[in-house]
Amino acid sequence: DADVTQTPRNRITKTGKRIMLECSQTKGHDRMYWYRQDPGLGLRLIYYSFDVKDINKGEISDGYSVSRQAQAKFSLSLESAIPNQTALYFCATSDYPRPYGRAGELFFGEGSRLTVL
Amino acid sequence: QKEVEQNSGPLSVPEGAIASLNCTYSDRVSQSFFWYRQYSGKSPELIMSIYSNGDKEDGRFTAQLNKASQYVSLLIRDSQPSDSATYLCAVIGGSNYKLTFGKGTLLTVNP
Numbered sequence: 001d002a003d004v005t006q007t008p009r010n011r012i013t014k015t016g017k018r019i020m021l022e023c024s025q026t027k028g029h030d031r032m033y034w035y036r037q038d039p040g041l042g043l044r045l046i047y048y049s050f051d052v053k054d055i056n057k058g059e060i061s062d063g064y065s066v067s068r069q070a071q072a073k074f075s076l077s078l079e080s081a082i083p084n085q086t087a088l089y090f091c092a093t094s095d096y097p098r099p100y101g102r103a104g105e106l107f108f109g110e111g112s113r114l115t116v117l
Numbered sequence: 118q119k120e121v122e123q124n125s126g127p128l129s130v131p132e133g134a135i136a137s138l139n140c141t142y143s144d145r146v147s148q149s150f151f152w153y154r155q156y157s158g159k160s161p162e163l164i165m166s167i168y169s170n171g172d173k174e175d176g177r178f179t180a181q182l183n184k185a186s187q188y189v190s191l192l193i194r195d196s197q198p199s200d201s202a203t204y205l206c207a208v209i210g211g212s213n214y215k216l217t218f219g220k221g222t223l224l225t226v227n228p
Contacts, residue, residue: 040125040220041220042205042218042219042220042221043161043205043218044218045216045217090160090161105151105163105166106153106161106163106207106216108160108161108162109160110159110160111158111159111160
């Protein structure tokens with residue numbers, strides 16, 4: 001089984017619908033992230049959480065919300081989906097940074113492809 | 118706005134050649150640098166990390182870092198068709214340990 005699991009893997013929905021993307025991990029990492037990827041725009045950070053009680057906005061948080069239900073679970077919600085939220089969404093985890101600024105690598109889930117009609 | 122810049126490509130090289138991928142970053146206090154490889158439709162995977170000036174070699178991959186020039190590169194020797202992918206440069210700056218990704222360079226290795 002994958003260490004970082006995203007559900008659903010594919011979803012087609014209509015404008016105005018509420019959508020939740022779920023992420024669970026078995027790596028035991030405290031830090032979890034949601035990214036969105038669009039062709040030509042790279043990976044952009046939506047929200048991140050460094051522990052269960054810590055939630056932070058990323059560079060493109062408008063129109064999204066998150067919930068950190070447990071150390072292992074981090075969900076992304078689109079309260080009212082719109083077509084320009086059509087994208088590939090990735091959840092990722094990382095370990096606590098190592099000494100001397102050597103932060104841990106990101107481990108990505110397989111992605112959730114969302115299409116908003 | 119902290120930025121990470123990469124040429125979008127596509128970069129096309131023949132099999133067996135050296136592929137050179139470049140990345141510049143704007144945040145002078147950046148301290149950790151990564152190269153991720155992403156096959157089409159798949160998730161990114163880490164292939165190299167580098168933290169200090171100079172070269173770091175791992176198999177056919179060499180990462181080069183020059184903090185004075187705010188420049189990091191990835192060399193792929195003896196390129197193979199299986200190296201065809203998008204390569205993402207990522208940088209951690211400041212103290213919050215968030216990665217900032219470049220937009221990626223598409224590499225195509227022709228048999």
